[in-house]
Amino acid sequence: MDQAAHAPQVRTLLLTDLVDSTQLVERLGDAPAAALFRAHDRLVLELQQRWRGRLIDRSDGLLLLFERPIDGLGFALDYMRGLRELGRQMQLNQPLQARAGLHVGEVLLWENSPDAVRMGAKPLEVEGLAKPLAGRLMALARPGQILLSATAEPLAHRAARELGERGELLVWKSYGRWRFKGVPEAQEVHEVGEPGLAALRMPAHTPKAWRDLPLWRRPVALAAEALLVAGMAVGAWFLTQPKPAIAFNERDWVVVGDLRNLTGDPRLSDALEQAFRISLEQSRYVNVLSDLKVRDTLQRMQRKPDVQVDRMLGSEIALRDGARALLLPTVSEVGGRLRVSAEVIDPHTQTTVYAVSADGKGVESALASIDDVTDQLRARLGEALQNVQKTSVPLPNVATPSLDALKAFAVARRLAATTADREQVLGMYRRALQLDPDFALAHADMARLHASLGEVAQAREEWRKALAIPQRLSPQERQMVELMLMQYDNPQAYFRKAEEYLALYPDDFRTLGRLATNQWHQNNDFRAAEMLVRRTLKPQYERILISRYMLGTYLLGQERYDAALAEFHTSRAGGFSGWAEMYARALELRGQFREADRIYFGSAAGRDGWQGDAAVMTWTIRHDPARAAAAARDWQAKAEADGDVLDSGRARAAVATQAVLAHQGDARQALARLLAAIDANGVRSDALYPPYSVELRLYAGLLSARLGDRAGVAEALRRTEGSGILRDYPTVAQLREVVLAEQERLAGKPQAAIARLRPLAGKDTALVAVHWALQQAAQAAGDEAIARAQTEWLASHRGRIVTESTTSEVLRFLNATLLADQARPEARTR
CATH class of the missing domain: 1.25.40.10 (Tetratricopeptide repeat domain)
Structure with missing residues (x-):
C-alpha cells in the first residue's frame, strides 16, 4: 500500500447491488442504459451529500462509508425510493431495485498516494472482516431489501427518530441467526424498510448463507431415528472441519512469496517454488497471483524484480493487488527428514494465521510433500474436501518427477x-x-x-x-x-469450448482477453468483445493495461470516441506502449494528425515511423495515394525478403487495392500478381492460418468487380464454393455474399443484390463492405432511399471503418479507401 494503514477504526459500511443490471443493459441498449446510469450517478451523489457518505468503490453496486449507522440507513432508504422513482421516469417495464447490507465494525483505512490514484487506484482503501460481512448481508438480501447486522440494528433503531415522521413508520424485523461462509461465528440478521417498498420477508438461503437452526427445528424427516443419527454424524463431521481463520472466499486471490530453502541444496529453490505454484494452481477455489503480476507490482513499487518476496514485501503486494492472503513456503531438514511447510499470512497485520507442513525422507520426497501441503492449504482456506480430492493430480503427473527438469x-x-x-x-x-x-x-x-x-x-x-x-x-x-x-x-467450436472453460475457470483473464480478440477478428462483434474484456479489468491481472487498450479499440468500433480515448490514455499513462495504432486512428478521426503521429511514434511498433499495413492505412486515410502505394510496395519487398508468406500476400493485396481503387499503378497487372501469389503460396499460408487463401481469393474477386471484370468475379466465387471456411468463419462468409452481390450488380440485377445484402446490413456484426456494396447496388437500381441510408451509415461509422480487422485483415485496405473518399478537403493534409 502507498501509505501505512492506521489503527482499526469503527465505521458503518453500506454495500448495495443493482438487481439484474447486466440484463437491463442488454435489454435497453448502450445509449438508454448510459442515460439511466448517469441519472443513477446523480442520485447517488445527491444522497451522499445529504447523508454524509463517502463512496469507496462502485461497479454494479456501491460501497460507502458513514460515521453513524443512521446515516447509512437514511441513505439506503432514500436510495431504494429513488431507484423506484428513477425506473418510472425512464419508463422501464420492470421496477428498478437494489439489495443492501448495513454493518458496523472495525476497518483498516489508508489513503493511496496521488501517483497510485493516477494509475487507477482508489483514493481510499478499506479492508477488514467488516467488509465481507456487509457483503454477505447484501448478497443475502432480496430485491428491495435492506439487511442489518446485530451490531448495526440497535444503533440505527435508537436513532430512527432522527428520520422524522418516516422513522416512526419503519418496520423492523429479526430473522434469527445465520451462518455466512468464511465468517466463523453465526450472525443475527435484521431487516428494516418502508411498507410498500421493502420486501419485509425472510431472506432465501444461498450457497454462502444459511439459517443457523437447532436440530429440533429442521425438516420432519429428521424425526426418523436413522436419519437423525446420520444427520448428527454429518453435523459432527462439519464441526470438526478446520474453519478459515481469515475471511477467505471462493475465487479469492493469494500471493505466493519466495520459497525459503534452509537445506543448502541449490536444486530445491527454483524447482520447489515452481512446483508449489503448479500444485496450488490446480484449485478452482484459490486464485494465485501470477509471477508476472508480482513482478509488475514490484516495478510499480520501484523495487528490483529479483528482490526477495518475504513477509513484509509480500503483504504489501497482496494489499496493493487485492489478494486476501500471503503464502510463504519453506523447505528445511528437521530430524533427518525433509520438511515442506507453508505459512498463511494475513497481509493487514503480517501475522501468521496458521501453518501446515509435510515430512518426507530425502529430496525425492519433496514433490509428494508439496502436494500434501497444498491440499492442506486448500482445505484450511475453505475449499470442500471432495473438490480438493477431485482436482488434485500428483505433481509428477502434472509436471515432472525430475527435480532437475x-x-x-x-x-x-x-x-x-x-x-x-x-x-x-x-x-x-x-x-x-x-x-x-x-x-x-x-x-x-x-x-x-x-x-x-x-x-x-x-x-x-x-x-x-x-x-x-x-x-x-x-x-x-x-x-x-x-x-x-x-x-x-475451428473458431466456432472454439467459442463454444471457451464458454465451457470459463464456466470452470472464470478468472483466467488471458483466455477472456483472447476470446474478446477473437470476437473482434472472427465475428466482427465489438459489443461482445467489450463485455468480455471488461471482465479482465481486475487489479490481479498483469496485462490490465493491454486490456484497457483493447477496450479502447472496441469502444472506438462502436463510435464511442471519448470513452475510447479515455481508455487509450489510461493505458498509455500506466506505462503500456507496445503498440498504439488504434489510439492514433482515434486521433486521426478528429483531425489531430500530428498528435496521432506523436502517439504512434512513441510506441514500440512506431519508433521507425509508419511501416507495413499501418503505413498503407495511414497514407490512404490522409488522402496521399502515392505514399500509400509506395508503402505497400516497401512492405511487400520486406515481407518477401523475410520469407513471411502471410504478410507477403496481404502486402500484395494492399498493392492491388491501391492500383484498383486509388488508380496508383497497373490495376490488372497488380491483381494478376495477387492471384498468382495465392495460387503459389496457398498451401503454405493455409497451414499457418486456414481461412487465409479463401479470404484473399474473395477479396481479389471484390477488386475484380471494381474493374468490371465479371470473369474474375466468377472465378473467385468458383474457387471458394463449398469451402468449409465459409461455415467456420462468419466474416469470410459475409465477404462471399458481398462478392455474389457484386456479381449480380454487374449482371444488371441490382435488386437481387439489394435483396441479398439488406438482411446482413441490419446486423451489428455486418462488415463495412456489406454496407458499401449495398450502397453501390442501390445506386445502380436508382433506389435513392437505400443508397442515402448506407451513405449515412458509412459517414456515421468511421470508428468501425478504421477498427474493423477480420481474419486475414485485407478488408482494412478497402475500408481506408472508403474513409479517404469521405474526408473533407481541409482534412486531407497533415
Whole structure:
C-alpha cells in the first residue's frame, strides 16, 4: 500500500447491488442504459451529500462509508425510493431495485498516494472482516431489501427518530441467526424498510448463507431415528472441519512469496517454488497471483524484480493487488527428514494465521510433500474436501518427477518474463525436455512463447506434442491446450469450448482477453468483445493495461470516441506502449494528425515511423495515394525478403487495392500478381492460418468487380464454393455474399443484390463492405432511399471503418479507401 494503514477504526459500511443490471443493459441498449446510469450517478451523489457518505468503490453496486449507522440507513432508504422513482421516469417495464447490507465494525483505512490514484487506484482503501460481512448481508438480501447486522440494528433503531415522521413508520424485523461462509461465528440478521417498498420477508438461503437452526427445528424427516443419527454424524463431521481463520472466499486471490530453502541444496529453490505454484494452481477455489503480476507490482513499487518476496514485501503486494492472503513456503531438514511447510499470512497485520507442513525422507520426497501441503492449504482456506480430492493430480503427473527438469523449467519461465532472448528461453525449455521427454507442460509453455511471437506453425506443433501426453497435464492445462488448437482450426467450436472453460475457470483473464480478440477478428462483434474484456479489468491481472487498450479499440468500433480515448490514455499513462495504432486512428478521426503521429511514434511498433499495413492505412486515410502505394510496395519487398508468406500476400493485396481503387499503378497487372501469389503460396499460408487463401481469393474477386471484370468475379466465387471456411468463419462468409452481390450488380440485377445484402446490413456484426456494396447496388437500381441510408451509415461509422480487422485483415485496405473518399478537403493534409 502507498501509505501505512492506521489503527482499526469503527465505521458503518453500506454495500448495495443493482438487481439484474447486466440484463437491463442488454435489454435497453448502450445509449438508454448510459442515460439511466448517469441519472443513477446523480442520485447517488445527491444522497451522499445529504447523508454524509463517502463512496469507496462502485461497479454494479456501491460501497460507502458513514460515521453513524443512521446515516447509512437514511441513505439506503432514500436510495431504494429513488431507484423506484428513477425506473418510472425512464419508463422501464420492470421496477428498478437494489439489495443492501448495513454493518458496523472495525476497518483498516489508508489513503493511496496521488501517483497510485493516477494509475487507477482508489483514493481510499478499506479492508477488514467488516467488509465481507456487509457483503454477505447484501448478497443475502432480496430485491428491495435492506439487511442489518446485530451490531448495526440497535444503533440505527435508537436513532430512527432522527428520520422524522418516516422513522416512526419503519418496520423492523429479526430473522434469527445465520451462518455466512468464511465468517466463523453465526450472525443475527435484521431487516428494516418502508411498507410498500421493502420486501419485509425472510431472506432465501444461498450457497454462502444459511439459517443457523437447532436440530429440533429442521425438516420432519429428521424425526426418523436413522436419519437423525446420520444427520448428527454429518453435523459432527462439519464441526470438526478446520474453519478459515481469515475471511477467505471462493475465487479469492493469494500471493505466493519466495520459497525459503534452509537445506543448502541449490536444486530445491527454483524447482520447489515452481512446483508449489503448479500444485496450488490446480484449485478452482484459490486464485494465485501470477509471477508476472508480482513482478509488475514490484516495478510499480520501484523495487528490483529479483528482490526477495518475504513477509513484509509480500503483504504489501497482496494489499496493493487485492489478494486476501500471503503464502510463504519453506523447505528445511528437521530430524533427518525433509520438511515442506507453508505459512498463511494475513497481509493487514503480517501475522501468521496458521501453518501446515509435510515430512518426507530425502529430496525425492519433496514433490509428494508439496502436494500434501497444498491440499492442506486448500482445505484450511475453505475449499470442500471432495473438490480438493477431485482436482488434485500428483505433481509428477502434472509436471515432472525430475527435480532437475523442474529447475530448468522454472529458469525458463523466469527468463521468459525478464528477457527478450528467444533462443535462450527455448534452450532452457529444451533442456527440461532432455531431462524428461514427457514433460508436457514444457511443450505447452514453448507453444505459448511461439504464439506470442506470431510463430503460429511452431506453436501448434508444440501444443500437439503436449496434448499427445494428456496424462501429464492437469485438467485445466489439458483443456487450455485443446482450446488453443481449436482457435486455429475451428473458431466456432472454439467459442463454444471457451464458454465451457470459463464456466470452470472464470478468472483466467488471458483466455477472456483472447476470446474478446477473437470476437473482434472472427465475428466482427465489438459489443461482445467489450463485455468480455471488461471482465479482465481486475487489479490481479498483469496485462490490465493491454486490456484497457483493447477496450479502447472496441469502444472506438462502436463510435464511442471519448470513452475510447479515455481508455487509450489510461493505458498509455500506466506505462503500456507496445503498440498504439488504434489510439492514433482515434486521433486521426478528429483531425489531430500530428498528435496521432506523436502517439504512434512513441510506441514500440512506431519508433521507425509508419511501416507495413499501418503505413498503407495511414497514407490512404490522409488522402496521399502515392505514399500509400509506395508503402505497400516497401512492405511487400520486406515481407518477401523475410520469407513471411502471410504478410507477403496481404502486402500484395494492399498493392492491388491501391492500383484498383486509388488508380496508383497497373490495376490488372497488380491483381494478376495477387492471384498468382495465392495460387503459389496457398498451401503454405493455409497451414499457418486456414481461412487465409479463401479470404484473399474473395477479396481479389471484390477488386475484380471494381474493374468490371465479371470473369474474375466468377472465378473467385468458383474457387471458394463449398469451402468449409465459409461455415467456420462468419466474416469470410459475409465477404462471399458481398462478392455474389457484386456479381449480380454487374449482371444488371441490382435488386437481387439489394435483396441479398439488406438482411446482413441490419446486423451489428455486418462488415463495412456489406454496407458499401449495398450502397453501390442501390445506386445502380436508382433506389435513392437505400443508397442515402448506407451513405449515412458509412459517414456515421468511421470508428468501425478504421477498427474493423477480420481474419486475414485485407478488408482494412478497402475500408481506408472508403474513409479517404469521405474526408473533407481541409482534412486531407497533415
